[in-house]
Amino acid sequence: MKKFAAVCGSGLGSSFMVEMNIDKALKELGLSDYSVSHSDLGGASPSMADYFVVGRDLEKPAAHLGNLIVLNSIIDYQELKDRLEEVLKNDGLI
Amino acid sequence: MNSFLNAIVDIFSEPAILVALIAVLGLALQKKSISDIISGGLKTFVGFLVLTGGSGIVQNALAPFSEMFQHAFNTQGIVPNNEAIVAVALSDYGTLSALVMLLGMICNVIIARFSNFKFIYLTGHATLYMACMIAVILSVSGMSFPMVLIFGGILLGIVNTIMPALCQPFMKGITGTDAIALGHTGDIGYALSGWAGKIFSKNKTSTEDINFPQSLVFLRDSTVSISITMSVIYLIVALFCGPTFIQENLSDGTNYLVYALTQAGTFAAGVFVILAGVRLILNEILPAFKGISEKLVPSSIPALDCPIVYPYAPNAVLIGFLVSFLTGVVCMFIMIFTGMTVVLPGVVPHFFYGATSGVFGNSTGGVKGCVLGGIINGIIVSFLPLPLLPIMGSLGFAGTSFSDSDYGAVGGVLGLLNSIGGQVAIMVGIVVLLVIVIGLSYYFGKRGEINE
Numbered sequence: 001m002k003k004f005a006a007v008c009g010s011g012l013g014s015s016f017m018v019e020m021n022i023d024k025a026l027k028e029l030g031l032s033d034y035s036v037s038h039s040d041l042g043g044a045s046p047s048m049a050d051y052f053v054v055g056r057d058l059e060k061p062a063a064h065l066g067n068l069i070v071l072n073s074i075i076d077y078q079e080l081k082d083r084l085e086e087v088l089k090n091d092g093l094i
Numbered sequence: 095m096n097s098f099l100n101a102i103v104d105i106f107s108e109p110a111i112l113v114a115l116i117a118v119l120g121l122a123l124q125k126k127s128i129s130d131i132i133s134g135g136l137k138t139f140v141g142f143l144v145l146t147g148g149s150g151i152v153q154n155a156l157a158p159f160s161e162m163f164q165h166a167f168n169t170q171g172i173v174p175n176n177e178a179i180v181a182v183a184l185s186d187y188g189t190l191s192a193l194v195m196l197l198g199m200i201c202n203v204i205i206a207r208f209s210n211f212k213f214i215y216l217t218g219h220a221t222l223y224m225a226c227m228i229a230v231i232l233s234v235s236g237m238s239f240p241m242v243l244i245f246g247g248i249l250l251g252i253v254n255t256i257m258p259a260l261c262q263p264f265m266k267g268i269t270g271t272d273a274i275a276l277g278h279t280g281d282i283g284y285a286l287s288g289w290a291g292k293i294f295s296k297n298k299t300s301t302e303d304i305n306f307p308q309s310l311v312f313l314r315d316s317t318v319s320i321s322i323t324m325s326v327i328y329l330i331v332a333l334f335c336g337p338t339f340i341q342e343n344l345s346d347g348t349n350y351l352v353y354a355l356t357q358a359g360t361f362a363a364g365v366f367v368i369l370a371g372v373r374l375i376l377n378e379i380l381p382a383f384k385g386i387s388e389k390l391v392p393s394s395i396p397a398l399d400c401p402i403v404y405p406y407a408p409n410a411v412l413i414g415f416l417v418s419f420l421t422g423v424v425c426m427f428i429m430i431f432t433g434m435t436v437v438l439p440g441v442v443p444h445f446f447y448g449a450t451s452g453v454f455g456n457s458t459g460g461v462k463g464c465v466l467g468g469i470i471n472g473i474i475v476s477f478l479p480l481p482l483l484p485i486m487g488s489l490g491f492a493g494t495s496f497s498d499s500d501y502g503a504v505g506g507v508l509g510l511l512n513s514i515g516g517q518v519a520i521m522v523g524i525v526v527l528l529v530i531v532i533g534l535s536y537y538f539g540k541r542g543e544i545n546e
Contacts, residue, residue, distance in 0.1 A: 009314035009446070011373060012219045013278075013399020020381055040369065042317035055405045061311050075274045075402050 002093065004036045005049035007062055008074075011040025018053055018074055025081040029094055051087065053080070109188025110146075113375055114139035116196050120382025134378040141374025142188070148367030149181030153492070155361035158344045159328065160493040162354075163436070166334035170435045173327075173361075174443055174479045174497030175320075176279075177368040180223045182492050187229045190239065194246040195225035199383055201251020206391045209535035213262075214387045215254035215277040217399045218376040224279060225250055227482075227501055231508045234487040237517045249524045252531055253504055257281035258397035264288035267457040268406050277397025280447035283474045283499035284400075288454035290470060291463025298460025301409040301452070310412050313445055320365055323441035324358035400450040407453045413461070414452015414468040419444040421472025435480060443475040443497035471499070478502025485509035 004026070006018035015038035023036045039048065041058065044065055052065045055074040062068060069083050088094045105111050117138035121131045156173065163171030184191055198221060206212050215221055228249055232242040258275035261284050266272055276284065313319040332340060332354035345353035387394060404411045422439030429436045448471045455467025475497055482505045483490040496505070511519040 008399075008401050010316045010442075011369065012376075013217045014401040016218070016373075016376065016380065017216065017396075017398055017402075020384065038373075040317070041315040042366075043370075055401070057311070057401075057405045057408045057411070058314065061314060071405075073269075073405060075269065075398065 001033045001035060002031070002051070003049040004034060004051045004053065005044065006036070006038040006053045007041055007044045007058065007065070008038075008055070009041055009058070011038060011043060014055070014074055015039065018071075018080070021077050021080050022053060022084065025077070025084050028081065029085055029088060031088060031094055107189045109184065109192050110139050110142035112189055112192045113142050113379070116192065117375075117378035117382075120379055120386075124382055124385055137374050138378050141371045141377075142184075143371075144374060145181055145368050145371025146185055146188075148177075148364050148369075148371055149185055150364075151367055152178045152181060152361060152364030152494070155357045155364060156493040158353075158357055159331065159361075161344065162328075162331050162335040162340060165339050166331055166336075167430060167436065169430075169433055170491075171331070171493070172435060172437045172479060172483070173324075173494045174437055174440045174475065175365065175494050176223050176442075176497055176501075177365045177372070178361075178494040179489070179492065179496055180226045181364075181368045181371075182494065183226050183230050183486075183489055186489075187226060187233060190229040190233065190242055190246070191222070191226040193243050194229045194250055195222055197243060197247025198225055198228075198250025198254060201248050202254045203387050203390055205251055205255045205531065206387070206394055209255070209532055210538065211255045211259050211531070211535050212391065212393055212395045213255050213258040213275050213277070213397045214384075214391060214394045215258065215397045216380065216384055217277040217397065218380040218383070219372050220277065220279045220399070221250070221254060222372065222375070223496070224253060224501070224504070227486075227496055227505055228508075230487070230489060231485050231505055231512075232517075232520065234485060235508075235512045235517045235520055237520070241517070241521070245521055245524050248528060249504075252524075252527055253500070254397070256531055257500055258395070260285040261288070261454070262395075264454050264457055265403075268403050268453060273395065274402065275395045275397040276400060276403065276450075278400040278446075278450065279498040279500040280400065280443075280450060280471070280475075281500055282503050283447060283471045284450050284454045284467075286474075286499075287451035287463075287467030287470050288458050290466050291455040291457065291459030293466070294459030294462040298463065300407070301413055301456045301461050301464050302407055304409065304461065306409040306412060310415070313415070313441065316369070316442060317362055317366055319441040319445060321359060321362040323439070324361045325355055327438055328354040328358035328361075400446055403450060403453045407456050410452040410456035410464045411449040412452075413464050414450070414455070414471070415445045415448040417465050417468025418448025418451065418472040418475070421469050422476050425473060425476035429476075435483065437476050437479050437495070439476070440497055444472065447471050447475055447498060474499045474502065478506070481506045481509055485512065 006015040008015035019038040118135040337350040340350035451467035451471035455463035479495040
C-alpha cells in the first residue's frame with residue numbers, strides 16, 4: 001500500500017484540503033490501495049508516507065521528508081492530479 | 095425511566111461523545127461502511143479527550159507564567175493563543191460549543207443555498223474555535239442553553255458566510271480566480287489591509303520583485319515558532335521576576351531560568367497535543383461537511399485556510415510577519431508603560447495573520463501596502479484581545495485569549511450589545527444582522543461579493 005501525506009505549517013487547514021483533493025485525484029486515477037493523511041511540518045517524518053505533497057513555499061523546510069511532490073498552487077486541483085499521475089506512472093503504479 | 099432519561103442527558107452533555115455522534119452522523123450521511131463509521135466515531139471521541147488533555151498541559155504552564163508576570167510587572171499578562179483558550183474553554187462549554195458548531199455549519203449551508211453569498215467555510219478548526227467563543231460569550235451574558243444554541247448557531251452561520259465575502263474582491267487579485275475564498279479568522283484584518291494598501295496603488299513595486307532572504311521560513315513550523323517565542327517571553331519575564339520569587343514559590347528550588355525554559359516548552363507541548371486532538375476531531379467531520387455542502391449548494395465557493403495565499407507572494411509573507419511582529423512588540427511596550435493588561439506578541443497570530451495581511455496589502459499597494467498591512471494586523475492582534483477579556487467571564491482570567499481580528503470583532507460587537515441591553519439586545523442584533531446579510535446579498539446581486 002502506498003501512503004500519501006499533505007504537509008503544511010500547522011497541519012490544520014490547507015494540508016487537510018490538499019489531503020481531500022489527493023484522495024479524490026487518486027480515486028480518479030484508478031489507484032485503489034493507498035492511504036492519505038495530513039500533518040504539520042514539525043510532526044511529519046520521512047517514515048510517515050511514501051509521497052509528501054507540499055506547496056512550493058514549503059519546498060525547502062520539507063526537503064528532509066524525501067519524496068516530495070511540490071505544487072505551484074495548492075488550490076489547483078488539476079495541477080495536483082497531473083503531478084500525481086506523472087509520479088505514479090514513473091513509479092509504475094498505474 | 096428517570097434514570098434512563100438522565101443517562102441520555104448525560105450522553106449528550108458529554109462533549110467527547112457528542113462530537114463522536116456528530117462524526118458518526120456525517121459518516122452515515124456519506125453512506126460509509128460500518129467499520130469506517132465505528133473507527134471514525136471512536137477517533138473523534140478520543141480526539142476530544144486528547145484535546146482536553148492538552149488543555150491541562152497548557153494550563154500548567156500558564157498558571158506560573160501569570161504569577162511571574164504579575165510579580166514582575168504588577169499587571170496581568172495575556173498570551174494570545176487560540177488553541178490554548180479554546181482547550182480551556184471546552185472543558186466547561188464543550189457540549190454547547192459542539193452543538194453551536196454543528197448548527198453553525200447547517201446555517202452556513204442554508205444561507206449559502208438561499209442567498210447570493212455562496213461561501214462554504216471549510217476551515218474546520220476556525221469554525222470550532224469561533225463556535226466556542228460564541229458559546230462562551232452568549233452563556234456568560236445569561237442566555238439559556240437552547241437560546242445560546244439557536245442564536246449562536248445562526249450567528250456562526252452568518253459570520254462564516256459573510257467574512258469570506260469581505261476578502262473576496264482581494265482574493266481575485268491575489269490568486270487570479272474567483273473560485274476560491276479565504277475562510278480564516280483574520281478576515282476583517284486582511285480585508286482592511288487590502289483596502290488600506292490601495293493608498294499606495296500608484297507606482298507600486300510588488301514584494302516579489304525585490305530580493306528578500308527566505309531563511310525565516312522555518313518559523314512556519316508552529317512547534318518551532320511557539321517554542322522560540324515562548325522561551326524568549328518566559329525567560330524575559332523570569333529575569334524581571336528574579337530568582338528568589340520563582341525558586342521559593344514556583345520551581346521548588348530549581349534554577350529559575352531552567353524552570354522558565356521548561357515551562358515555555360511545556361506550553362508548546364500542550365499546543366502540540368491540542369492540535370493533534372483538533373485534527374482527530376476534524377478528520378471525520380470536515381469531509382462530511384464538504385461532501386454534503388457541495389451537494390446542497392450548487393456553485394458554492396469553498397472558503398479555505400490562510401496559507402493558500404502564501405505561494406502567490408512568499409516575500410510578502412515574510413515581510414508581513416516581521417512588520418506585524420515588530421508592531422506587536424511596540425504595542426506591548428505601550429501597554430506595559432500605560433499599566434494596561436499586557437497582550438504579549440504571540441508568534442502564531444503574527445506569523446499567520448501578519449503574513450496573510452502582507453499578501454493582501456501587497457496585492458493592492460506593493461511593498462508599501464504589504465508593510466502597512468503588517469502594521470494594521472500587528473495593532474489588531476495586539477489590542478483586540480483586550481475587549482474580549484471581560485466578556486468571557488472567569489475565562490478572562492485564564493492567562494490566554496483569542497488572538498485574531500474576527501474573534502475580536504464578533505466578540506466585541508456581542509459585548510457591546512450585551513452592555514446596551516443584555517441578552518435581548520444580542521438576540522435582536524443577531525436577527526438584524528441576518529436580515530442585513532440577506533438584504534446585502536440581493537443588493538449586490540448574483541455575484542455575491544461586496545465591491546468596495
